[in-house]
Amino acid sequence: MPKFGVWLVGARGSVATTAIVGAAAFRAGISPPRGCVTDIPGFPGTLPPFADLVFGGHDTAEISLRKRAEQLSEAGVIPAHLPALLAGDLAAAEAEIRPGHASGDAPQSAAAARLIRDLVEFRERHGADRVVVVNVSSTEPPAVWRPEFERLADLEEALAGGAEVLPPSSLYAYAAFHAGCAYVEFTPSTGPTLPALAELSALKAVPYAGQDGKTGETLVKSALAPMFAGRALQVRSWSGLNLLGGGDGATLANPDARASKQMSKNRAVTGVLGAGIDGQTHIDYVPDLGEWKTAWDHVTFEGFLGVRMTFQFTWQGCDSALAAPLVLDLARLVARAHEKGRHGVLPELGYFFKDPLATDEHGLAEQYARLRAFAEELS
Secondary structure, three states: OOEEEEEEEOOOOHHHHHHHHHHHHHHOOOOOOOOOHHHOOOOOOOOOOHHHEEEEEEEOOOOOHHHHHHHHHHOOOOOOOHHHHOHHHHHHHHOOEEEOOOOOOOOHHHHHHHHHHHHHHHHHHHOEEEEEEEEOOOOOOOOOOOHHHOOHHHHHHHHHOOOOOOOHHHHHHHHHHHOOOEEEEOOOOOOOOOHHHHHHHHHHOOEEEEOOEOOOHHHHHHHHHHHHHHOOOEEEEEEEEEEEOHHHHHHHOOHHHHHHHHHHHOHHHHHHHOOOOEOOEEEEEOHHHOOEEEEEEEEEEEOHHHOEEEEEEEEEEEHHHHHHHHHHHHHHHHHHHHHOOOOEEOHHHHHHEOOOOOOOOOOHHHHHHHHHHHHHHHO
């Protein structure tokens, strides 16, 4: 049977580990693929089976996947018996993890060559038909892209000259495209969004999708905002407070990294309801929450005869458990799209993202309809 490689940037993080454990549990028949959109009965098309997915990745952390899975088990994210029961699957994925890249580690040209080699060797070792690189690493601060490198030729020249011109997420995307791999930007980091990388994607005939996985509060926003619009209720303000623990919370404690996340989390409301709505999204790091997060949103709106009203909701969940099935969904869909000859950005996958690329559609129902039509097309 053909194999499909899933290469995770941030492979020993919470989301990646949960995704690897989940896929192994599905394959062993231990757990149903709950939360996987592509496994809903009646979802159109035929996608790579979970049993055909093989995992590898890059990471700068030294903790083993088995140990990370045990930590997640203690936190209540992964059932307690799974790390031991799936030890062989975790060891197989661990053997395919290579050292990641951080800014300043090495000249970017040399780093890119190493990342490309890792991807090509992984594909060849497993005889994989396709490899999809998924970035689930820590959020980067917003990057300032220099206009003189918008063209691929200028970027290649700068890299050959020893310049450090790409944020890490974009270097991973650059390496993926050069290796002939599809790419998914699951974070709000820059990734493949630069014009020079879009040119490279077209040149190498590989697809990409992103950005910033939509797992919790923003998922609710993208369902509720069209409700207000469809009932002609004028939203006056929409404010949100997010309390996060774990590694994601620690990363977002940095104001620069937090700015990227806040921008992507605000897209759904403004995309559906337009600009001019008061309120902000706040993100606070609360270490005691561990792998869990809480979001509280407060909405004021105006109805018939100008009557002012209020709506509030609270969302509590485990981000890794919400994100992991989407990572598997995206890997399957993007692998199939690549197999069918699609290249460049895939706006049809906007259903999965807070800040979807190449589309202005943020309403959840419309996004889901487009996703189903895309899956049907791929079949």
